[in-house]
Amino acid sequence: MRVLWQTAKTIAVVTILSIVVREFLFTNYIVYGQSMMPTIHDGERIIVDKIGYELMEPDRFDLIIFHADEDSDYIKRIIGLPGDELYYEDDTLYVNGAPVEEDFLEETRGGASTEVFTDDFTLENLTNEHTVPEDHVFVLGDNRKNSIDSRQIGFVPMEEIVGRANMTFWPPQNIRFFK
Template sequence: MNTQETSQLDNPKKKSLWKKNMWVFTKLVAVVLVVSFLVRGFLFTNYIVYGQSMMPTIHDGERIIVNKIGYEITEPNRFDLIIFHATEDSDYIKRVIGLPGDEIYYDDDTLYINDEAHDEHFLKVHKEDHDHGLFTENFNLEEMTGETTVPEGYVFVLGDNRQNSVDSRHIGFVPVEEIVGQANMAFWPPKNIRFFK
């Protein structure tokens, strides 16, 4: 058998191998796309934060990762950062302050839940920079909502920038069923990558 006959025999083998590799590659791409769709659609998603209501914790224009599956398994915890459907067109990011059954009030810039003072460590930097009056104005739940405690199936939320936030003081309690998920981390811009506590 001469060299020309050998190369002609190899050619069909090469075509067959190429087709096989293309099929494997196509399946791999399809699996990656399906997994990406499932992860994005059901487990995690990303949001761009607009506005200053969560400063200094989250800044205007930052991109964040939101865990969508966590609250399918557990209930929100106090001080979680959550994304929820505020209107048909807008989702908000705020911090859970009150859980079902909680009685809430602020007195002299201190959060009281069920008559127990709670430290809001995430406000420390903001309070230090705030030099005029109370950072969180005094209020109680009944004054704001007409309810003495947070109703079952709802949470009470506030923005970390208490002077510039539309939150439960204005829109009332947030139904748990309207919560999209928990904000876990900021990933953009890269210099600001961090996990939320």
């Protein structure tokens, strides 16, 4: 009887710790779709850092998981922060009037390809807003031609952000950390 009681207590403690870690510290996600290729591939598993992300200021180019709707979470890259005026022209991102390099897109673009990768747009054309509103971000997938992102769904409220993607851990040959 004593062994049974010790086992039950151990199982209870492990269960409670697992719930706390998953709800408040880290969780894992399986990526579905090709919108973040080649950065993240369909079927890869990622670890998401939830520690205080809702209290932190997000950084441009963070890879975030957010609740897109009641049934779906998306992973995308933050392009625009609150107060930013941004637009694309001739395949170049402009933030507050200055061009911004997106080095992470080089592999996706295929090097010296002359094909337009990100179609021209302005925030005003897409959202009727001149700047990214307070407490919101503007996100894009790295696979710009095959991504449902802020160009279609609008700004992402910060309270819908689950956390920042830190690394892929499955399959093992694809283990890598994100900046």
